[in-house]
Amino acid sequence: MSRKATMGTRAPGGMGGPISSSSSSAIPDIGPEDMCPVCKTMRYLNKEMKFLINPECYHSMCSACVDRIFNAGPNQCPHAGCHKTLRRKGFRAAFFGDLSVEREVDIRRRVAAVFNQQEDDFVDLQAYNDYLQKVEDLTFDLVNGSDAQRSAAEAELQRWEAEHKADIERNRKAGREADEQSRRRRAAEQEAVRQRRLEAAREAQEEKQERARNREAELESLAKGQVPADATQRVQLKRRGQANRAVEAAAAAAIAATSAAGVVSSGDGGRLSIRGLKEKKKAPAPEGPYDPFGGPVFVPTRYKLHPALRHHDSDRYRNDSQHRTGGFSFDDYYARVMFEAFAGLGVFIEDEKEVGIGLSASEVVGMAAGLAAVSSDRMDLD
Amino acid sequence: MATEDARYRETSQYQLWSFSPTQLAAMREKTNTAARARISERLLSYPAPPTAPSSNNVSAPTSNANTPDPDGNGTPRQPTLPDFLTPAEENLIVNFYTSELLRAADVFGFPEHIKSTGAVFFRRFYVTNSIMTYPPQEIMIVALFFGVKAEGGFAQVGDFVKTFNKKSEEEILAGEFLLFQGLRFSLEVKHPFRALRGAVMELSALGDVDARRVEGAERRAREILQFSPLMTDAYFHYTPSQIMMAALSLADRGLAERLMQKTFHFVAPASGADTPMSGGEGKREQAGEDKAAIIGSLIRDKVLGAIEACRDILSKELPERREHWTNKSFIKSQVGPVRKKLNKCRDPERWNLVELQRTRREQASKKNGSDDEDDGADKGKFEDDGAVFGEPLSARDIKRRKVKTEGLQDPFGGAL
Incomplete structure (x- = not known):
């Protein structure tokens, strides 16, 4: 926890400087964390020994060495072959045991601070994804690339930072505002909870006193030879309910007030911090009943199914109890028979396979003429 | 359009296996040309005599309909190409073997739908495959066997082996997948038999038709349906109900016309009273009925035309022609020469x-x-x-x- 806190409040100057040009392979393997590589002090001798690193070069050394070497001002890194000039201010404890991970996280944080566009800054998802891809490529170059790649990526990063200064600043502000907003909301909630708890405690206290008083009154009345009235109890219950409701109302009001204040304050900043919220989808229109066939109508159009439909062959079986089986219905059979008799009568394969389904143009014309003739007849008759 | 038609259009029979006459002829022509090209290529690349006799020896004794071919062994020696069958000759062979298939099915005593399914399978297979590529006398057996299975019948391969004088079950089973591929993996064949029963039911429900007349017509129509559409291309060109109507019309034209009138609400000027809706209260209903009459009569005419055309096709192969196809002199004069020709030009690689x-x-x-x-x-x-x-x-x-x-x-x- 304390380590995290140090990282969070770290001065921006530490990460603002250029990333060290020493490749990840040059980072020393601190392997056994028991000996300071500079002063060779063993943990055995100093239980409180703490290792610090500087993000300039990620060489670790114990806090005693840091004090000793850098208290007087900037000095060279004491590791052999490392000519970086380090400052006391830049030292901090490593959060990760593996320093290459530590370095990557630092780089990523720095890149993310520069490339801080949101998805709704882009016209579509494709553009946003392209952007993310570009950023990731650049980050990868910075972390794992060769020297040339790293310097190119570094240049690109600085160029972008210079070009999009306003955007970056705006986004950063928006992010801070969002953070602030959520922090305030959380604080308000916590405050409400605390209030409730206090209220409940007070309530309980009061109740206790009340009960004690009631008890005394009861005893007193008993002593006087009177029956204790139910009414007092009822009144008490009622009061308790009221009290609870009052507490809830107060809490709700507190939350509303704080959130309103938050909105207003962010409104003062000229920008609403709730960004990227999509509109809620409307509930789909209620569907009709489930149709297992997905559309087709099975009502016959060319024939009617009626009980007079009989066939002498099937009648023989229909009336024979030995031929009756569960699940078999002669009506179904008749329905199928009738369907097969009339299905496809209007399917003209020769035309349809060569021209397409539907009436030919000449037929349509003929039909229209016929219909017109009929309607004109009607008119004349009328 | 009526929903019945829309539902028929969903079937594989309509979608995969319905063609106009010109399309069908073109497909057969194409199949024939492709087979010619392939077989001539194969014959030229396998000029060595050992392949031909060996394939002869295997296939000749297995086919009961194959006459021994005396000069089959001699021809492949010279690399010259034999005469190939024409599409018409192929069609003759297909028809001949279809009749053989129906005869074989009768020997087994299969019901009509199994018999017809086998025959339709056989005919469908030879639309996209040439007679010269695969041996019809083998495919015929396979088609029948496969038809039984497709229709849910219980057939024993052993029975087939015995009846057709085969050496092993392998000879029948070998062609199954081949046939299935040739059928484009669609097994359902819509037959007109059940439809005929529906038509008869509708006719008897009219109440004013002589029951004996209907019964006689049904018997005759059923007889026609069991032979004529299978021996012709009716299944490719017409829907089952049209085939059924055509057969009914061949059996009793009056009944078929009566049924058509009943179906397509045609309001004849004289007999307007016998349609169910003619009680027209309002003008609008009247007008609607007129409209229905116009559209109905137009479609009715078209359907009648289709049925008439189908009737023409069916009448070429009435059940009386059954004897014609088994006639010894006909086989000798017509089928024999073609089969001899076939023996020379068949595919050396696919025949067995x-x-x-x-x-x-x-x-x-x-x-x-x-x-x-x-x-x-x-x-x-x-x-x-x-x-x-x-x-x-x-x-x-x-x-x-x-x-x-x-x-x-x-x-x-x-x-x-």
Whole structure:
């Protein structure tokens, strides 16, 4: 926890400087964390020994060495072959045991601070994804690339930072505002909870006193030879309910007030911090009943199914109890028979396979003429 | 359009196996040409005599209808190409073997729908495959056997082996998948038999038709349906209900016309009273009925035209012609010469189904066994004419090879 806190409040100057040009392979393997590589002090001798690193070069050394070497001002890194000039201010404890991970996280944080566009800054998802891809490529170059790649990526990063200064600043502000907003909301909630708890405690206290008083009154009345009235109890219950409701109302009001204040304050900043919220989808229109066939109508159009439909062959079986089986219905059979008799009568394969389904143009014309003739007849008759 | 028609259009029979006469003729022509090209290529590439006699020896004794061919052994010696069958001759052979198939089904005593399914399978198979490529006398048996299975009958291969004088079950089973491919994997055949029963039910429900007349017509129509549409191309050109109506019309024209009138609400000027809706209260109803009458009569005329055409086709092969197809002199004068010709021009590689299946299996197992090595070399001669079974096979092969060569190097595919 304390380590995290140090990282969070770290001065921006530490990460603002250029990333060290020493490749990840040059980072020393601190392997056994028991000996300071500079002063060779063993943990055995100093239980409180703490290792610090500087993000300039990620060489670790114990806090005693840091004090000793850098208290007087900037000095060279004491590791052999490392000519970086380090400052006391830049030292901090490593959060990760593996320093290459530590370095990557630092780089990523720095890149993310520069490339801080949101998805709704882009016209579509494709553009946003392209952007993310570009950023990731650049980050990868910075972390794992060769020297040339790293310097190119570094240049690109600085160029972008210079070009999009306003955007970056705006986004950063928006992010801070969002953070602030959520922090305030959380604080308000916590405050409400605390209030409730206090209220409940007070309530309980009061109740206790009340009960004690009631008890005394009861005893007193008993002593006087009177029956204790139910009414007092009822009144008490009622009061308790009221009290609870009052507490809830107060809490709700507190939350509303704080959130309103938050909105207003962010409104003062000229920008609403709730960004990227999509509109809620409307509930789909209620569907009709489930149709297992997905559309087709099975009502016959060319024939009617009626009980007079009989066939002498099937009648023989229909009336024979030995031929009756569960699940078999002669009506179904008749329905199928009738369907097969009339299905496809209007399917003209020769035309349809060569021209397409539907009436030919000449037929349509003929039909229209016929219909017109009929309607004109009607008119004349009328 | 009526929902009944829309539902019929969903069937595989309509979608895959319905053609106009010109389309069908073109397909047969194409099949014939393709077979000619392939077979001549094969005959030229296999001039060695040993292949021909061996295939002869295997297939000749197995076919009961095949007459021994005295000069079959001599011809392949010279590399000259034989005479190929014309589409018309192929059609004759298909018809002849269809009649043989129906005869065989009668020997087994199969019901009408099994019999017809077998016959339709046989005819469908030879639309996209040539008689010269696959032996009809074998495919006929396979089609019958497969038809029984497709219709849910219980057939024993042993019975077939016994009846057709085969040596082993293998000879029948070998062609099954081949046939299935040729049928484009659609097994359902819509028959007009049940439809006929529906028509008869509708007629008897009218109440004013003599029951004996209906019964007689049904018997005759059923007889026609069991032979005529199967011996002709009716199943390709017409829907089952149209075929049924045509058969009914051949049996009793009056009844068929009565039924058509009843179906397509045609309001004849004189007899307007017998339609159910003619009680017209309002003008609008009247007008609607007139409209229905116009549209109904137009469609009715068209349907009648289709039925009439189908009737013409069916009347060429009435059940009385059954004897014609088994007539010895007819076989000798018409079928015999064509069959002799066929013996000379058949496909040396495909003719023996057992052998063909064995080779295919071997190839498949070889391919599976040596999956990781490049199989460009053993893409055999069977592979390159995959066109017989349509394009998808070869296209998939190409894809598979592509995956094999490229896929392993970059498991997530190439650069975007």
